[in-house]
Amino acid sequence: RVVLLEGHTGTAAAGRVIEAFGEFVVGGSYAVGLVLFTILVVINFVVV
Secondary structure (H helix, E strand, O other): OHHHHHOOOOOOHHHHHHHHHHHHHHOOOHHHHHHHHHHHHHHHHHHO
């Protein structure tokens, strides 16, 4: 919602929101991020 409504304000405002969400989901570990990315890719191929 913030990205859609206020994403255009400030320098890289939407980028910081997305970065904060990524840090929350991944928890700062690239291994967790890679596993989640792989799961999402597999789900995408199964659905399509």
